[in-house]
Amino acid sequence: MKVGVLGATGYGGIELCRILSAHDKVDLCYIASESNKGNKLSDVMPHFNEPEKDLILKGVHPEKEDAKELDLVFAALPHKVSMDVVPEWLKEDVKVIDLSGDYRLKDIQVYQKWYGITHKYEEILKDAVYGLCEINKESIKKASLVANPGCFPTGVILPLYPLLEKGLIDKENIIADCKTGVSGGGKEPKQIFHYPERNNNFQAYNVASHRHGPEMEQALSEAAGENLSLLFSPHLVPMDRGIFSTIYVSLKDKLSKEDVSNCLEEFYKDSPFAMLLEGYPQVKWIYGTNSFGISFVMDENTNTLIMMSVIDNLIKGASGQAVQNMNIMYGFEEDEGLMKTALWP
Known part of the structure; x- marks a missing residue:
């Protein structure tokens, strides 16, 4: 073709x-x-x-x-x-x-x-x-x-969608805290991407006002079967490419680690690009690829599920x-x- x-x-x-x-x-x-x-x-x-x-x-x-x-x-x-x-x-x-x-x-x-x-x-x-x-x-x-899809939405929707669809997590108070490399801002020169501004630096931008927020909410509302909102905080880090997303959600019930793992494994069993990982993922693990990595930690004290995902924003x-x-x-x-x-x- x-x-x-x-x-x-x-x-x-x-x-x-x-x-x-x-x-x-x-x-x-x-x-x-x-x-x-x-x-x-x-x-x-x-x-x-x-x-x-x-x-x-x-x-x-x-x-x-x-x-x-x-x-x-x-x-x-x-x-x-x-x-x-x-x-x-x-x-x-x-x-x-x-x-x-x-x-x-x-x-x-x-x-x-x-x-x-x-x-x-x-x-x-x-x-x-x-x-x-x-x-x-x-x-x-x-x-x-x-x-x-946009780059930030891809990194946030993929971890959350299966769990929302199965009703395993609370639809309220979802927080997506994401860090991106500077190539996500495109090729046009801008002061915020200028080398002296970015090197050895770290900053938030467009917190609760980034246009990828409503894109995430549209897809996740579909998974949940009702409208939902989330708090999205993007940050710039001094690397060329890659996005690391840390997502905080409350579990509906006292679910086990196996319950969450089984949900993700079942949903992504036929996906050639899914990497369901143990521990803390690294951006370098997907650098230059179309793969996406997902892992999670459960905080039993607060009944909070902390999900982590990595993607290459350009791939x-x-x-x-x-x-x-x-x-x-x-x-x-x-x-x-x-x-x-x-x-x-």
Whole structure:
């Protein structure tokens, strides 16, 4: 099948190019970047130096001659930009996996509140499938538009979803305390990501006001069968990539460690990327992979379950999960083209 990447020179886009270039079932034949249009990919990213893969960057808006050759495009574009570009490709009968936040939130009022703009395409939004692969696999198989999840939501939803679905944890007072590497902020230079600001430093940002919060609540409310809220506190740490999430929830009953383990093991028994771990996970254990690690500790004094998860924000939190979605959509093996062994050290 023939695929394209829109926004190919951003962090998410270039990871897509890297993964897709080695994918046996696809031909990456179209790459696009408005800011670098007309250049070879190697002009912008010199590590793409294989002549047969060194494509010319085109524009992100479809031309009929290009669109008729493509089965699917990955839209690795900024929020608000993707909103208008995605319908153009769908109109050309090209399926889309969108890595922005523009098609994740089903309530357009919630979208307007958190993204500061009115959503123009309510009908298309209704048909978008939230692409958290371990949860929505059957819907993803039939989708024409997949809304790839955000990085923080992936790291928080995956540990909590099975337990909420089984009713094992309290829906009140869920706290997600997450630490992320700076690549999650994207490629555009900003003072907060400047080396002297980040190196040997640690800080919270957008506490209780991050736009990934309502995305988490939407998915977790589905698992719980009723609306719920959570407190989300993101932090920046001085590393390139990776997210470590520590999540605090109250247990409904005096459950055993085996009860929690059995719930997670049953839910993720068929997932090729789940790592159910003992002890304290490390970001390095999933570095450069589409795997996600989950572990937990039970505090019997307070009847609190402390869950920990690790993901690579650029892979499972973005481009790898997007390729996983594509694999599901087209009936490939779910882990086709995706690494499960981490880079170390």
